[in-house]
Amino acid sequence: AGEIRRFLRDDGAVKVSRSVKERSVRVRRIQSELESRTGRSPTVSELAEAAGLTVEEVAACEQADVAVDSFERELS
């Protein structure tokens, strides 16, 4: 399904930098949806399935704010 979606979007000429940013935003949105539905943090495979991506592609999404949040939480 991911392959077909990519094909339909025809994003071949799009620069990677832009595409990765958009993907990170989308994955983050799916993450908070899953979180509020299940009450726990989704794993990368759950996110990959929901987003139509590989686990490695999900792992490439930056979650800068998450790391900073958890650091502040653990220190306080």
Added chain:
Amino acid sequence: MRAVVNKMSLKFESRSVNEAFARQSVGAFVAQLDPTMEELGDIKTVVSEAVTNAIVHGYADKAGFITVAVRLLEGRVLELKVKDAGRGIENVEQARQPMFTTGDDTRSGMGFTIMETFTDKLRVRSTPGKGTMVTMVKVLKERGA
């Protein structure tokens, strides 16, 4: 000789799970050139093909290490080397033919053809019993072009 702008290498075990790691990792390195999605797709695909060959054919009988070495050269030239110390190829010219395979019927025999199509240069060096080194060169489009 073109000047080397940046380089890296990966070394990993011949496990099929590492194929996805290798393609993603090379993708992350190449990201510094800000390629198009199409260029990135081509690069990941050829890395997959070469690494899969090393795992499936090179290390068919024994496990071993695979090295992927990537250099960015001046002028947006990308050089990829995928090396194994596996069983090697008896006849490289034959192996490179479209649809030639020594594998089972899950193999298409199109790996080298894909590598050749998606890059600007493909070189295969192999010694039976010693291993194989596949070198690919791809020139990325100028930014804004």
Added chain:
Amino acid sequence: MRAVVNKMSLKFESRSVNEAFARQSVGAFVAQLDPTMEELGDIKTVVSEAVTNAIVHGYADKAGFITVAVRLLEGRVLELKVKDAGRGIENVEQARQPMFTTGDDTRSGMGFTIMETFTDKLRVRSTPGKGTMVTMVKVLKERGA
């Protein structure tokens, strides 16, 4: 000793652009353990901190290579080693103190504290003039737990 499930290593030049490559690459490798995004974020962060230290402090005066070695051990134990052959650390105990820095005022001195907080174990071995090796161990949560 825990059995090694899988391992890989990266070697790259001490350029700041390679910090993003290293964190992404380790992230892609760790993805096979199916971590949460939070665990993955922690891992990428500590890799960034250690690699940035090697680039900024280790190779402050000269360029050189950095190696990141990752092993997955039985029981979802992740071992990360970041090694440089740079100038080394005179006093490791002092360097590990929160807010201690020999850098300029863009440095927070919190790198080692972050590494310690986000992992289960941090070991720093360093020889002035020879280089530094940072070893971190992180145990990932069981799936379904």
